[in-house]
Amino acid sequence: MADPRHRSLLTAAACSVLLVCATLLSGTTTLAGPSRAAAAAPGASAEEPACGPALVTRTLSTGSAWRMCTRIHPFKGLVLEDVQFRSATGTGDDQGWLRVIGSLYLAQLNVPYDTGTDVFDDITGIGFGNDRLLTQTPETCDGDALPVEQSFMVGSKLVERTIPGICVREAETGLAWHSQEGWATTSDRYAQQGRALEVSSLSKAGWYEYQQKVTLTDQGTITVGLGAAGDLAPSEGFFRTDPAFGWPIGPNEDEDSDRHAGSHWHNAIYRVDFAIGSGDQQVEEWDYEGDPAFPTRVRGEGTIRDEAFIAEDPPATTWWRVVNPTALNADGHPRSYEIVNDAIQNPYLPLTRPPLSFTNDHPCQEYASSNLNAGCPGQSVLDYVASETKPLTEPVAWVSVGYHHIPRDEDQSPMPVHWQSFSLAPRDLLAQQALTPAERTCDNGLTTGAGGSCAAINVAAPAIAAGNSPPGAGTLLTADSGTWRRARELLAYEWLWLRDGEPILATGDDGLPSAATGETYRLTDADIGRQITVRVTASATGVTPGIATSAPFVAPLPTPPVTNPARTAPELKLKILKKGDRRGRPRLRIVVRGDQGGGAGVVTIQRRGKVVTAALSDGRVTVRLPRPGKRYRVTVSYPGDQWYLAATATIRVRR
Amino acid sequence: MPRHLLASAVAAVVLVAGSLFLLWTPSPGAPAHGSASSSDEFEVAGDGTLPEKRPPLREQGAPLSTAERGYAIGLALASLPDSGRDVLDEARAEVLAADLPAVDLRDGRRRVQVTAYDYDDDRLHQILLDLPTGRVISEEALTGVQPPPSTAETQVALDLALTAMPAPAFVDQFRQLTGAPLLAADEVRVIGAAWAPEDGGGSSATRTCGTERCVQLLVALPSGQYLSTDDFVVNLSRRAVTLFPPGGHRHG
Numbered sequence: 001m002a003d004p005r006h007r008s009l010l011t012a013a014a015c016s017v018l019l020v021c022a023t024l025l026s027g028t029t030t031l032a033g034p035s036r037a038a039a040a041a042p043g044a045s046a047e048e049p050a051c052g053p054a055l056v057t058r059t060l061s062t063g064s065a066w067r068m069c070t071r072i073h074p075f076k077g078l079v080l081e082d083v084q085f086r087s088a089t090g091t092g093d094d095q096g097w098l099r100v101i102g103s104l105y106l107a108q109l110n111v112p113y114d115t116g117t118d119v120f121d122d123i124t125g126i127g128f129g130n131d132r133l134l135t136q137t138p139e140t141c142d143g144d145a146l147p148v149e150q151s152f153m154v155g156s157k158l159v160e161r162t163i164p165g166i167c168v169r170e171a172e173t174g175l176a177w178h179s180q181e182g183w184a185t186t187s188d189r190y191a192q193q194g195r196a197l198e199v200s201s202l203s204k205a206g207w208y209e210y211q212q213k214v215t216l217t218d219q220g221t222i223t224v225g226l227g228a229a230g231d232l233a234p235s236e237g238f239f240r241t242d243p244a245f246g247w248p249i250g251p252n253e254d255e256d257s258d259r260h261a262g263s264h265w266h267n268a269i270y271r272v273d274f275a276i277g278s279g280d281q282q283v284e285e286w287d288y289e290g291d292p293a294f295p296t297r298v299r300g301e302g303t304i305r306d307e308a309f310i311a312e313d314p315p316a317t318t319w320w321r322v323v324n325p326t327a328l329n330a331d332g333h334p335r336s337y338e339i340v341n342d343a344i345q346n347p348y349l350p351l352t353r354p355p356l357s358f359t360n361d362h363p364c365q366e367y368a369s370s371n372l373n374a375g376c377p378g379q380s381v382l383d384y385v386a387s388e389t390k391p392l393t394e395p396v397a398w399v400s401v402g403y404h405h406i407p408r409d410e411d412q413s414p415m416p417v418h419w420q421s422f423s424l425a426p427r428d429l430l431a432q433q434a435l436t437p438a439e440r441t442c443d444n445g446l447t448t449g450a451g452g453s454c455a456a457i458n459v460a461a462p463a464i465a466a467g468n469s470p471p472g473a474g475t476l477l478t479a480d481s482g483t484w485r486r487a488r489e490l491l492a493y494e495w496l497w498l499r500d501g502e503p504i505l506a507t508g509d510d511g512l513p514s515a516a517t518g519e520t521y522r523l524t525d526a527d528i529g530r531q532i533t534v535r536v537t538a539s540a541t542g543v544t545p546g547i548a549t550s551a552p553f554v555a556p557l558p559t560p561p562v563t564n565p566a567r568t569a570p571e572l573k574l575k576i577l578k579k580g581d582r583r584g585r586p587r588l589r590i591v592v593r594g595d596q597g598g599g600a601g602v603v604t605i606q607r608r609g610k611v612v613t614a615a616l617s618d619g620r621v622t623v624r625l626p627r628p629g630k631r632y633r634v635t636v637s638y639p640g641d642q643w644y645l646a647a648t649a650t651i652r653v654r655r
Numbered sequence: 656m657p658r659h660l661l662a663s664a665v666a667a668v669v670l671v672a673g674s675l676f677l678l679w680t681p682s683p684g685a686p687a688h689g690s691a692s693s694s695d696e697f698e699v700a701g702d703g704t705l706p707e708k709r710p711p712l713r714e715q716g717a718p719l720s721t722a723e724r725g726y727a728i729g730l731a732l733a734s735l736p737d738s739g740r741d742v743l744d745e746a747r748a749e750v751l752a753a754d755l756p757a758v759d760l761r762d763g764r765r766r767v768q769v770t771a772y773d774y775d776d777d778r779l780h781q782i783l784l785d786l787p788t789g790r791v792i793s794e795e796a797l798t799g800v801q802p803p804p805s806t807a808e809t810q811v812a813l814d815l816a817l818t819a820m821p822a823p824a825f826v827d828q829f830r831q832l833t834g835a836p837l838l839a840a841d842e843v844r845v846i847g848a849a850w851a852p853e854d855g856g857g858s859s860a861t862r863t864c865g866t867e868r869c870v871q872l873l874v875a876l877p878s879g880q881y882l883s884t885d886d887f888v889v890n891l892s893r894r895a896v897t898l899f900p901p902g903g904h905r906h907g
Contacts, residue, residue: 051716071718074752075803081716081758103758118885125848127803132846135695150697151721153728153750154806155743157703160721163695206846206873207881236828236883273758363757372770372802374781374795 045096049082056146056168060195062176063088064218064434067097070166070199072148075372077128078166078201078212079105082275085220085426087434089441092330094430100337101424102275102361106212106226107398108368109205110267110352113238114245118262120206124370128203128212136164140202143169148201167200173217176435181451188451188486190439194218207231211417219434222337225421226268226401231413238262247407261407267345267352268420269368269381272397273361276335276429277327280393282306283358284336288317308388310381311356320356321427322395330431331444337429341422343401351380352400359384361394368398438544439485452488456538456546459483462495464534464553471555475523479534482548489540496535497521498549504532529557570594570644574636574651577622585627586653590636591620596643604637628655705729712765712786716755719767723786724753731769731782734791740774742808742891748773748780751802756783766792770802777867777892801849804870804891809847812870812889813840819896825874825882832876843882846873850888860890860897867892 049055051069059065068083083101087094109122126132130152136145141164148165151158176194200213209230215223232238232249239261240246246260274281283305291297311320323336339356346352351369359365362384364375371379379387381398403420410416426434432444442454460483467476481493497504497516504521508514523532531552539545573591580586592599598619605612605623614621625634631654640646700721707729710722719727732739732747741749748771755761756768765786772779779800783792804812816823817840829837837843851865861869868891875881887898 049716050714051718052714054716054718069716071755073754119853120848125801125803125850126846131697131806149718149720151700151719151724152752152806154697155741156745156747158700158705158721158725158728159697159703160700161695161697204846206848207875231879231881234881234883236824236881237885361759363759366757370800372800374779374797374800377779377797377800 045086046084046099048097049084051081053147056199058168058170058197059086060170060197060218062192062195062218062435064195064220066197066216068101068199070146070168072129072133072150072165072201073105074129074152075123075127076105076107077123077133077203077210078199078214079103080199080214083216083222085216085429085434087220087430088218089432089436090330090430090434091441092431093328094330094432098335098429099275099277100220100426100429101222102273104214104222104224104270104272106268107271107366108267108269108370109210109226110269110349110369111208111264112267112346112349113233113262113264115240115262118238121370122205122208122210124367124372126205128201128205128210132203132205133163133165134202134204134209136167136202141167141169141200143167143198165201167198169198171196171198171215176219177433179440190437192435192437194435204230207233220426220429222424223421224270224272224399224401224423225419226266226403227417227419228266228403228405229415229417231415232261232407232411233264235259235261249407249409249412261411263404263406265346265352266403266405266420267349268401268403269352270397270399270401270422271366271368272339272399272424274322274337274395274397276322276324276337279324279326281322281324281395283320283392283395284323285318285320287315305358306391308359308385308392309357310354310385312354314355320358320397322397323427329428331428333428333431335429336427338425338427339397339399339422340425341399341401343420343422344404345400345402346404350382352402355400357381357385357398357400358392359388359396359398360390360392361396365396441544442488442542451486453485453543454488455544456487456491456540457485458536458538458546458548459485461548462534462536462550464532464550466553466555471523473523473525473528473555475555477521477523477532477534477553479519479521479536479550481536481538482550484538484546484548487538487540487543489543491538491540491543494537494539495519496537498533498535499527499530501531501533523555528555530554567640567643567645568594568596570599570638570647572636572638572647572649574634574649576625576651576653581624583627586625587622588625588634588636588651588653589620589622590614590616592616592638592644592647593619594644599638599644600641601639604639606635606637608632625653628653630655700725705732709786709789715761715763715765716758719754723765723767727767727769727784727786728753730784730789730791731767731771731780734782734794735771735773735780736775738773738775739771741772742774742805742811744774749805749808751805760792772802772868774868774892799866801851801865801868803849804847804868808868808870808891809845809872810840812847812872812891813843813845813874815889815891815894815896816872816884816887819887819898821898823884823887823896823898825884828882829876832880832882842877844875844877847871848873858897858899860895861888863892864888864890 049069054069054071056070057067065086069081071079073079081103084097084099086097111120145164146166147162149162151160173194173196176192178191180189196215196217198215200211203210207230211227213225243260246262248259249261284302285305286302288298288300321336321338323334325334327335341355345355364373365384366373369380399422401420401422438455439453462479462482464477464479504516505513533550533552535549537547570592575589577587590603602613602615614623635650638647705725706722728750735748739748741747750771752770767784769782778796780796782794785792826837847870850869850871870889872884874884889896
């Protein structure tokens with residue numbers, strides 16, 4: 001059901017622009033107004049992140065928006081802090097900026113080759129910043145390449161550079177949502193393409209080059225990906241004879257030759273510090289248990305994990321979310337983010353085997369292993385969990401995302417990017433999805449699945465038809481209602497006629513001004529040559545009203561004679577010929593001539609109140625006049641044609 | 656090689672006419688776009704000296720400006736013992752990083768965490784600074800933690816490898832591939848990586864790596880072709896190159 005409080009606000013907002021609100025509101029008409037987001041009371045919006053030039057704020061073309069601080073750390077590479085989301089259509093407490101992530105970065109990239117002889121820690125051993133950061137070019141970034149200011153010491157000298165180092169772009173995500181409850185028709189179909197903000201950087205760590213990419217969708221989902229490219233490890237030292245440790249690359253040679261490119265793992269571990277609203281957060285684990293006697297029956301149970309833990313070999317159905325019990329969405333549900341980690345993990349290392357671990361947020365716990373912070377030197381996630389003594393109220397997730405790279409022929413230079421990723425999916429962050437169209441705003445809770453639109457949505461504008469042609473004063477105009485999406489309730493329509501965009505007022509039987517309403521309207525002199533439109537308001541109980549306006553109808557002014565702006569004055573000559581006709585009646589020669597030759601059309605001859613016309617031929621005509629009993633005057637008028645202006649001449653006729 | 660010779664060698668290579676020779680030049684000549692500089696090479700900031708006066712400070716979460724970073728490094732080095740030595744054996748610790756600390760350590764203020772390695776006693780120093788006051792908030796020193804090597808450390812390691820006897824395999828490989836001897840560091844490109852043996856592993860020569868500062872090198876021709884560098888590791892603390900036996904494991 002629509003909120004009646006919202007409805008009254010809508011009505012008042014819309015009426016403020018009309019002259020006749022008092023009249024209209026006295027009936028049952030309700031006019032639609034601004035979007036519901038603007039009309040509803042706003043929720044508390046997070047403060048803007050304080051990071052100056054590193055602040056990235058983007059409103060996607062679908063209306064949702066993200067903002068965050070971005071930078072390149074000398075070792076970690078791309079770091080996002082204070083990540084905030086604003087939905088396109090959230091209302092009430094779901095409006096405005098919602099803080100969701102405190103910080104997010106790649107906390108280790110462990111690369112062991114399957115031979116066991118070579119292991120690289122690309123974050124804590126090599127680093128992704130400083131001169132390992134690669135410059136963004138139009139080939140790598142078709143969005144905005146943000147400048148990254150870098151500096152470090154070389155000997156006693158401080159050196160610096162500023163390069164385009166962070167790529168920010170809007171990307172398509174495909175079909176974002178779809179619903180079609182009307183089986184036989186598409187009139188009930190709701191669908192939209194989705195968009196996402198991508199924030200990425202490129203780093204070179206030896207022969208491998210990595211794209212760190214965070215994709216933030218218009219639905220609030222955050223996907224954290226690591227794309228590996230560059231080149232395979234050099235054959236010297238990394239190509240072996242034993243096929244157990246690699247894959248044959250290149251032309252076939254002797255089976256015993258060193259031609260097997262070394263297989264290896266990319267063991268990425270991310271550190272995610274959640275910041276869903278303010279106050280303590282919790283980690284909730286959901287486990288499911290089947291019933292052997294009733295295999296389709298599955299019972300789920302949620303448990304608050306109040307101590308740091310390592311998710312060791314969890315069932316595939318178990319999942320976790322970070323929830324803030326005091327940050328509620330517009331429906332009163334606690335906001336949370338679910339960790340969706342469908343990646344594989346390297347099962348042979350205690351550090352990488354768990355898909356997920358949780359600790360509290362300790363500043364010294366910066367890296368997932370070989371920790372470089374002096375407060376917890378050399379430690380790993382395993383140590384962090386073991387040493388945690390406090391309840392889990394400031395959760396940091398350590399997400400293990402593995403990729404076992406078994407080289408292929410196709411992986412040779414330049415290596416196609418291969419990806420490993422996990423996602424953070426909003427769960428009850430909002431009362432409804434972030435792009436809920438007006439047609440589905442009332443589809444919340446027990447009304448889920450009901451057919452028909454929650455809002456009056458116009459599909460085809462109303463049309464005006466004239467009762468006669470050509471139209472003029474007195475013509476009866478008739479308007480239809482236009483075409484509207486099927487709504488949950490039968491729509492009722494109100495018509496309001498407008499002249500040049502303003503309501504047409506007339507004096508009613510009571511002597512008071514009243515608006516021209518109804519399906520018909522009769523044109524008056526005041527309407528001729530003006531734009532007449534009709535505004536149709538569609539409404540029903542429980543349906544957000546909608547407005548549609550017709551195309552303008554214009555009753556044309558009388559058509560003026562065709563004029564030639566270059567017309568000139570002709571010479572109108574009148575002459576009584578010396579010789580009358582056989583009966584002695586005088587003959588009048590009329591000549592209309594100018595710079596374009598003889599005039600065309602007719603001349604009008606007036607004499608004593610009588611009018612006759614005569615057609616010109618090559619600009620001349622001779623007419624007979626009555627025999628004069630006494631003198632009289634003849635006036636000849638030429639109305640003009642496309643070349644000549646009008647002219648008049650008079651001549652006296654004597655006896 | 657004597658330390659003073661190393662220092663002069665690195666200085667000659669690193670600073671050429673005021674411009675930094677890149678250890679690894681990503682995408683040379685690639686056009687930059689956006690509002691950044693058209694060059695992706697590092698250059699000496701001003702005259703290269705560290706600002707002694709506090710520069711204008713950005714918002715607490717903004718990336719450090721060059722001036723802020725330089726100012727913080729100066730404060731950090733001043734707080735360390737005078738006995739400190741960098742990889743060039745100059746009288747200061749080797750600065751490895753200076754960046755924003757974790758959010759919780761900022762306390763809403765402009766703060767910087769500086770990490771530096773002192774070759775005098777093989778200790779890593781981590782100093783938390785408050786830029787508005789210039790005050791040292793905390794300073795910790797420890798052994799056994801080895802962050803990624805600095806540009807100078809990587810360059811020194813390469814110089815040591817080039818002059819090691821017996822020479823690592825990549826020196827001869829360079830000759831085979833190019834037909835000319837590898838005489839100078841600027842004939843190759845290099846990335847350095849901190850190195851330590853797996854727990855309990857390593858030979859007697861490498862077992863101290865981790866406590867001491869060791870680096871492995873990824874060396875490539877200018878064409879991008881990598882050379883074989885898995886047969887040695889450079890101990891910067893000892894200025895020594897250790898060759899692994901054929902088939903030997905570099906880890907574990």
